[in-house]
Amino acid sequence: MTVVATWNVNSIKVRLPLVLDWLERAAPDFLFLQETKCPTEAFPGDPFRERGYQAAVAGQKAYNGVAILSKTPLADIRTDLPGDADDAQARYLEATTEGGVRLACLYAPNGNPVESEKFPCKLAWMDRLAARARAHLDEGRPLVMGGDFNIIPEDRDVYDPQAVSADALIQPQSRARWRTLLNLGLVDAFRACHADAIAYSFWDYQGGAWPRNQGMRIDHILLSPDLADRLADAGIDRSPRGADKASDHTPVWCRFRDGAR
DNA sequence: ATGCCAGGTAACACCTGA
Secondary structure (H helix, E strand, C coil): CCCEEEECCCCCHHHHHHHHHHHHHHHHCCEEEECCCCHHHHHHHHHCCCCCCEEEECCCCCCCCEEEECCCCEEEEECCCCCCCCCCCEEEEECCCCCCCEEEEEEEECCCCCCCCCCHHHHHHHHHHHHHHHHHHHCCEEEEEEECCCCCCHHHHHHHHHHHHHCCHHHHHHHHHHHHHHHEEEEEEEHHHHHCCCCCCCHHHHHHCCCCCCCCCCCEEEHHHHHCCCEEEECCCHHHCCCCCCCCCEEEEECCCCCCC
């Protein structure tokens, strides 16, 4: 069994104790991290190595930052999303597992406010992501694309669609980009396992969103069809969100059966 | 309409997030 998880930690330095605790409890084979908020060379690799995880890192000062933790060696690490003219933002990281699976860890632009230049930049970034996914799928490569997509796929994936109707995360244009990824053949691991579930991966720090369960499902794991065939289970672990000094996001995970079937 | 909270940077306030 192989477990892959993704977690926007909102500062790896502040969240390190929670991440180490979760690694011990959940024991994922791969953990994608977003918003590490520290330069590549400042990533705290030692505590992960001591627990059997190596890290591939794409970081920058203060903002963004992504990483992949792995129990097994990673190869062919890339830190840019092709076609990205402005790759100054550390939002994307790819690596290949020993089993030949391409892993893509992403932190998509938020895109707010919608009236600003940030929204078209978000949409353009998603277009580049789709092009990258298509390239991998065209090569027949098994692909796990996981991270903070900053998109609410459907109305049921947010506590109140009306309350966030002006948000970039729920705009029809954003959802069209999400569906483009699905239309390529990628499978939403959580939704594939829980067709009718209402579950969130993010709750704002403000306004008592967590105790009121006013959340949204914006962190996702997309799978190429061959990997989706092997999908055994998926879930969202709410427990880290209730901890002291919690991130505003919580881990999303999925588990595979080994080998072909 | 605004701030509500949290983190980082820089500096005792401002930016970003979603």
